[in-house]
Amino acid sequence: MSRSSSGFVAGLTAAALTAVGFLAYQASANVPDSIGKDRPKASASSSHTPGKKTDPKALPAESGKGSRVVYALESDRVWLVGPRNKVQRTFKVTPSTIDPLPGEYSVTSRSGTITGSDGVPIEHVVRFADNDGVAIGFSAAVDGSTPAPDTDKKTGGIRESRADGSAMWKFATIGQQVVVVP
Numbered sequence: 001m002s003r004s005s006s007g008f009v010a011g012l013t014a015a016a017l018t019a020v021g022f023l024a025y026q027a028s029a030n031v032p033d034s035i036g037k038d039r040p041k042a043s044a045s046s047s048h049t050p051g052k053k054t055d056p057k058a059l060p061a062e063s064g065k066g067s068r069v070v071y072a073l074e075s076d077r078v079w080l081v082g083p084r085n086k087v088q089r090t091f092k093v094t095p096s097t098i099d100p101l102p103g104e105y106s107v108t109s110r111s112g113t114i115t116g117s118d119g120v121p122i123e124h125v126v127r128f129a130d131n132d133g134v135a136i137g138f139s140a141a142v143d144g145s146t147p148a149p150d151t152d153k154k155t156g157g158i159r160e161s162r163a164d165g166s167a168m169w170k171f172a173t174i175g176q177q178v179v180v181v182p
Contacts, residue, residue, distance in 0.1 A: 140165025
């Protein structure tokens with residue numbers, strides 16, 4: 001009896017090997033010629049789609065996590081970012097003559113209505129940094145103007161529209177994180 005069972009097992013094994021060989025042949029006959037061949041390497045010039053520009057309103061990638069104000073120096077843009085990294089508002093600002101250094105800050109003081117260092121009545125002042133002895137913060141001119149600052153004066157007021165200033169005032173309370181990126 002053992003003799004017939006070993007023959008039976010040998011027959012099954014041979015049939016299985018034949019079936020696997022046939023399936024392997026069929027698979028190799030249907031493989032595209034490009035499989036297994038070296039692909040051309042991407043050059044530095046082909047790393048992005050030609051003509052495609054990044055969205056200037058997109059939140060900078062290296063701007064932290066969680067609820068925060070992000071200020072990009074090069075684009076003069078601010079983002080108010082909620083707790084789940086969701087941008088609640090973004091807007092352009094007019095920079096001061098003294099910029100904050102890139103880094104992480106917290107809102108340290110606020111003033112409802114005062115006169116700015118340039119003599120302009122301002123509202124919704126949110127201060128977060130100091131550079132070269134000048135307090136730096138966001139504010140809106142009461143008359144709604146956002147003129148370029150006088151380069152002969154050291155000013156730290158980053159001007160925003162009245163609507164944006166109101167949104168900043170509601171969002172950036174004492175202790176709120178402010179991230180400044182290049």
